[in-house]
Amino acid sequence: MTRAIMIQGAGSNVGKSMLVAGLARALTRRGLSVAPFKPQNMSNNAAVTEDGGEIGRAQALQARAAGRAPHTDMNPVLLKPETDTGAQVIVQGQRFATLRAADYARAKPQLLAPALESFRRLAATADMVVVEGAGSPAEINLRAGDIANMGFAEAAGLPVVLVGDIDRGGVIAQIVGTQTILPPADAGRIRAFAINKFRGDTRLFDSGLAEITARTGWPSVGVVSWFEDAWRLPAEDVIDIRSTPGGPFKVAVPRLQRIANFDDLDPLASEPGVSVDIVEPGRALPGDADLVLIPGSKATISDLAHFRAQGWDIDLQAHLRRGGNVLGVCGGYQMLGREIADPEGLEGPPGRVDGLGLLDVRTVMRPAKRLALTQAVYRPTGDTVQGYEIHLGETTGPDSAHAWLDVDGRAEGAASPDGRVRGCYLHGLFGSDRFRAAYLSRLGAQSDLCYDTSVEATLDALAAHLEAYMDLDRLVSLAGPSG
Template sequence: MARAIMIQGTGSNVGKSMLVAGLARAFRDRGLRVAPFKPQNMSNNAAVTEDGGEIGRAQALQARAARIAPRIDMNPVLLKPETDTGAQVIVQGQRFATLSARDYAREKPKLMSAIVQSFQRLGADHDLIVVEGAGSPAEVNLRAGDLANMGFAEAAGVPVILVGDIDRGGVIAQIVGTQAVLSDADAARIRGFAVNRFRGDPTLFDDGMTRIAEQTGWASLGLVPWFHDAWKLPAEDVLDLSSGPERGGIKVAVPRLNRIANFDDLDPLTSEPGLEVQIIEAGQPLPGDATLVLIPGSKATIADLEHFRAQGWDIDLAAHVRRGGHVLGLCGGYQMLGDWIDDPDGIEGRPGRHPGLGLLRIETVMKPGKRVRLSAAHHVETGEAVTGYEIHLGHTTGPDCDRAWLRIGDRPEGAASADGRVRGCYLHGLYGADGFRRADLARMGAQSGISYEASVEETLDKLAAHVAQHLDLDRILELAEPVA
């Protein structure tokens, strides 16, 4: 019978996703069949499963850590923000609806049944489920109808470990204060605590760990030092998206769109020692010394195109092209590079026809029905194999599509300008393929110095060893309880 344990945090971005990935690999290395699970996630950085569903990118990485394929049941509810007040709701991998926050609250009882169903299906196939919460259980104003933390823990009967982030400061108050605001029943679900992201001599916090244990009555499960190789793993959240190290070599400029989506394309580039990836924030110009401007995907292409123009990036991009620079648009970024984006049904807002950046002779028509699939392709020029995924609305045609630079099976994919310096496509994950990345960087005057997939595997192994050294895995396994 499968057992389960849930990792909740004292706040957002305290390192829950990373710890779950580390635990998944550490317990898998002990011979257990492990599955990750997150009842509700909010992210526009989605992954595609083999059966054509969407889940959070973090759960896909955690599945990889557990050495299994991602499944829709690992993240049964995914919220993909489209505006400040509304989000597309993905349930068990498929689009359910686009809802305002108020309307979503009314749907929560239905969604809990789907969440528990997915959780139980995972339990039938695995020995251990490591569950990740979202945000913090201390947000007691959201407790009624909660799907992400104590609401799920109560519905599924899962014990909880609470994690605090000492790097933020005030970690004793984080943990003790969480207990203080919880109901007695919710506080009783927490069986232990851990402190994450410690820097320095860990013995200096021995008294702190003792004080938390005495104050709460919870088991002390470990003090986890900062994991310095975390940047080598795919970023989960837009909050984690930042410029890479200043290394010299060629510069890749990436404008941060308001609704940036599926930005995992940047991870292999950030890992390259001969590249400097620079995230360009709103109000900053695109740098004149960039070799490549990469326009990433977007959850709201037309709105982000307006945002792009509002920053003056359209002017900067035109100057970049005149200087002989390279441009790559992926998914929504690909659509922006064309002459027109036509939205006759108002899928992204008011119906209308919107001028694009005019750097590719293409037009996109937004149509209902999202393409979500894993895809195997090859690069036409070099024959290099590429694997990735498609996740988009819209159909793109035009003269520059005659210079498609990828093929997915028998289907041409992408478009390129006559000189080949401006390109776009719908396929995410291109740069994860070492051969293609090596060839593409070479044409821009850079060399590839890594095997990306091997680097991710090595980092996951290091993370598992790190977690195993600093957390009490035997005690955590004892605290896990059978899936009902």
């Protein structure tokens, strides 16, 4: 019989995604077949699945931790913000609609059925399903029609473990306050609590645990010490992107407002000889950068206007005059061209804008989204590159004659005649060790990292960390039969 348990947070960014990944690896190492699941996620950092859809990157990492291929059933509803008030809605891997927040609230009830369908289909393949909530169940203003937290737990009959973040302070109030504000039926679904991100000797919080248990009646399943190597795992949320000091080779990355699919940065940040500098709005691109990497975007034309508003277009010209290099990936690639046209208004009002003009190519947005796991060949060396494509646009022009990748027999990407400005649609390419080494070597840097080995070792270390700081036997005993 398949069992399941749901990990919810007393707030956003308490570390739910990392805990579920660690639990998936720990329970897998105990011999269980484990499947991760998140009914609703909000992220522009998506992963492409083998069944031809997209899910949140955190669920892809959790699948990896469980030794499974990512599948659209692991995250049946994915919200991809395009503006401050609207998002593209992905259901079971495919585009469902683009909705404003108020419209999505009205649409939520019809999304519970596919979420439950995916959950039950996934549960049929596993001994244990570890379900991740979104945000916090204490947001009771969102309870009507909820499919992310208690609404889904109720529909699927799931027991819940509530996680608090002690690093931000007030963790006793987080846990006790959540019980106080929840409707009794929802509070009754919570079987235990855990504390995450503790710095120092966890025994110092023993009296805090006693206070929480006395006030809520819930037992603790652990106080999880701060996991120092969390940064080595692929980041899901834009707020998790941070500068990473390393070696002398500096990669500058402008933080776009709608930055998307930024997993290209994770292998570079892990390189001992590379420093990744995330350039915040209002700050100039650093003059000592060796490479400026313009990442993907969920709203390319809007982010291009934002890029110019920061003066980064002027900084980029100065960077090239100093002999620097530029790489644009997906939306960043489109920005580097001469023109971006969106005749059907797929990412905003219909129209066209001038690009940065550093590549002699033009992009036209098309309704059909390309979603594909891709194996490419890096032309200069013949090395195989694993990656994925997730984009709307078609980009063509004279500089496409300088393509530097081959994908299934077709040329991919473009480069300036001197090779210092390059772009492509292939995400995740820096995860391929031989390509990353060759690319960095061309720019005068050295690669000393086996990235996949590093991620696997970090997942194993995270699992051991949770075994040390959580009562996993109790947590497993609390899991109930999947609904």
